[in-house]
Amino acid sequence: MEDMSLSVNGQSRVPPGFRFHPTEEELLHYYLRKKVAYEKIDLDVIRDVDLNKLEPWDIQEKCKIGSTPQNDWYFFSHKDKKYPTGTRTNRATAAGFWKATGRDKVIYTSFKRIGMRKTLVFYKGRAPHGQKSDWIMHEYRLDDHTDNSPQSNASSSVGESTQEEGWVVCRVFKKKNYHKTMDSPKNSSITSDGHTQMFHSTSDGALDQILQYMGRMCKQETEPNNNRNCYNNNFNTNTNYSNISRCLLRPIETNMGNGVYERSMQLPPLDSPTVQTLSGSSQSCYTPGDVPAMATGTEASVTDQSGGGHLNPVYPVEQGISDWATLDRLLASQFNGHGETSRQLASCFNDPNLNFCSTQDQDLPLLPYLRSRSFNPNQDYNSDNDLWNFGRSSSL
Amino acid sequence: MGEDRFNLPPGFRFHPTDEELVVHFLYSKVALLPCHPDIIPDVDLYRYDPWELNGKALSGDNQLYFFSHITQERISPNGYWKHLGVDDPITSASQTVGFKKFLVFYIGEAPVGIKTNWVMHEYHLLDGATTSRSSRRRGKPRIASNEWVLCRVHESNCGDDGIELSCLDEVFLSMDDLDEISLPN
Numbered sequence: 001m002e003d004m005s006l007s008v009n010g011q012s013r014v015p016p017g018f019r020f021h022p023t024e025e026e027l028l029h030y031y032l033r034k035k036v037a038y039e040k041i042d043l044d045v046i047r048d049v050d051l052n053k054l055e056p057w058d059i060q061e062k063c064k065i066g067s068t069p070q071n072d073w074y075f076f077s078h079k080d081k082k083y084p085t086g087t088r089t090n091r092a093t094a095a096g097f098w099k100a101t102g103r104d105k106v107i108y109t110s111f112k113r114i115g116m117r118k119t120l121v122f123y124k125g126r127a128p129h130g131q132k133s134d135w136i137m138h139e140y141r142l143d144d145h146t147d148n149s150p151q152s153n154a155s156s157s158v159g160e161s162t163q164e165e166g167w168v169v170c171r172v173f174k175k176k177n178y179h180k181t182m183d184s185p186k187n188s189s190i191t192s193d194g195h196t197q198m199f200h201s202t203s204d205g206a207l208d209q210i211l212q213y214m215g216r217m218c219k220q221e222t223e224p225n226n227n228r229n230c231y232n233n234n235f236n237t238n239t240n241y242s243n244i245s246r247c248l249l250r251p252i253e254t255n256m257g258n259g260v261y262e263r264s265m266q267l268p269p270l271d272s273p274t275v276q277t278l279s280g281s282s283q284s285c286y287t288p289g290d291v292p293a294m295a296t297g298t299e300a301s302v303t304d305q306s307g308g309g310h311l312n313p314v315y316p317v318e319q320g321i322s323d324w325a326t327l328d329r330l331l332a333s334q335f336n337g338h339g340e341t342s343r344q345l346a347s348c349f350n351d352p353n354l355n356f357c358s359t360q361d362q363d364l365p366l367l368p369y370l371r372s373r374s375f376n377p378n379q380d381y382n383s384d385n386d387l388w389n390f391g392r393s394s395s396l
Numbered sequence: 397m398g399e400d401r402f403n404l405p406p407g408f409r410f411h412p413t414d415e416e417l418v419v420h421f422l423y424s425k426v427a428l429l430p431c432h433p434d435i436i437p438d439v440d441l442y443r444y445d446p447w448e449l450n451g452k453a454l455s456g457d458n459q460l461y462f463f464s465h466i467t468q469e470r471i472s473p474n475g476y477w478k479h480l481g482v483d484d485p486i487t488s489a490s491q492t493v494g495f496k497k498f499l500v501f502y503i504g505e506a507p508v509g510i511k512t513n514w515v516m517h518e519y520h521l522l523d524g525a526t527t528s529r530s531s532r533r534r535g536k537p538r539i540a541s542n543e544w545v546l547c548r549v550h551e552s553n554c555g556d557d558g559i560e561l562s563c564l565d566e567v568f569l570s571m572d573d574l575d576e577i578s579l580p581n
Binding site for chain 1: 416421456
């Protein structure tokens with residue numbers, strides 16, 4: 001069959017236990033360099049493939065090496081431009097398309113840059129409605145462009161391949177299900193939980209990068225005018241709201257997904273020094289039952305069980321509120337539970353597109369508002385009126 | 397070590413599956429059959445700390461392979477291997493042919509040693525799989541000199557070696573999902 005070059009008289013030339021498992025350096029420095037220089041490669045281990053005509057699930061048959069089981073497959077591909085005038089690459093197949101993810105990674109060999117690696121995911125269907133699959137591709141291209149590095153011995157053929165057109169060497173594999181890593185010689189791990197494994201083994205450096213990235217993302221999107229008016233009783237427009245939701249939701253949703261950052265992203269509990277005095281002293285403080293009543297004014301509240309008819313803004317202390325989340329939830333439930341109030345709000349909160357249906361999400365939009373308030377324990381409630389006016393005015 | 401003598405092109409390494417390790421290598425060893433390629437050396441694991449194994453064991457793709465005698469006392473000069481209590485069966489042609497034990501190296505004395513990143517998979521043939529019938533017939537104790545295990549030792553880290561997805565890649569992948577949440581603008 002096709003693996004003839006790897007076998008002699010029907011016998012595989014690859015002894016048991018051996019696999020084609022090249023390093024990135026070998027892929028770039030040995031195989032791809034030879035390819036672009038039209039040099040002969042000893043054994044035909046890496047085939048040429050037309051990526052646009054090959055579905056990922058066909059790659060394993062097309063690119064198998066010998067008869068031993070493989071976890072990843074290698075091929076050369078010639079990149080075409082998507083449009084004659086543009087620089088984008090066409091990576092669509094009959095059944096789907098390859099979509100780049102993350103950032104390209106620089107590949108070094110002993111501190112010298114030799115190329116770049118792009119990570120792509122295969123989506124079934126057509127953009128933008130593709131369905132993500134477990135097929136991952138690492139696409140390596142030669143690129144030794146470094147600032148002022150004297151690399152005179154680099155052949156001109158290497159230079160050509162740095163453009164968007166040209167030969168690349170690719171490795172395709174199926175994303176590991178982290179619950180089943182037993183057969184992976186590389187990553188065999190003891191933990192069964194995917195996330196635990198992934199993050200426990202993460203070096204601090206990687207974590208830092210992630211956090212930095214998230215911070216940057218968040219900063220970009222919160223600046224500058226979204227923040228202002230969105231909390232100033234201006235909940236009418238969806239545009240404002242979606243801006244907030246974007247700046248708030250993105251990093252936090254990611255966190256919920258991964259579970260790990262929840263701790264680091266949690267709001268500080270209210271038992272910070274200033275607040276301790278609040279709960280420790282006999283100053284005014286709201287009780288959970290009172291808050292809804294206070295906010296809704298005269299109307300009975302869904303969550304209200306104790307003080308339905310209170311109009312007096314000053315409340316006796318009974319207990320402190322344990323954390324921001326509690327307070328938050330109260331307010332959120334208030335807005336939602338209150339039929340008339342929330343006609344506008346509900347359209348925001350419950351808009352399926354905004355993904356605001358879970359209680360956790362409902363908590364989010366109010367947080368910055370509350371946090372921006374100084375919780376001075378000595379502050380009279382009357383001076384805090386605007387907080388509650390917010391609820392009232394929207395109910396009017 | 398290992399790759400050169402077969403005249404294979406760059407990129408070929410010793411990277412066996414669990415099945416190959418048990419069926420091809422360990423079985424041959426225990427059954428005293430000739431093994432091709434005969435590349436996995438015998439090492440008395442418990443004479444060495446894991447970082448001393450390089451050069452003594454067969455290395456392939458950051459993993460160290462060697463045969464060792466079965467023992468219950470997995471103590472080395474500076475520490476001990478702790479069994480994690482999990483055994484995974486190794487199957488071949490949908491039959492269980494062996495199992496592997498997971499162990500982690502601790503520096504110091506049990507049970508208060510300091511955990512390290514050194515991990516060992518210890519491959520065993522299934523009892524009665526031709527293993528040591530001869531020795532048992534002769535009435536020798538179970539721990540006979542010809543009872544071997546195959547050890548694979550490596551230092552685990554989430555190295556971004558391009559073999560798997562890096563941790564960062566995983567995060568980017570999960571963020572792609574968020575992109576797909578369409579927000580009205």
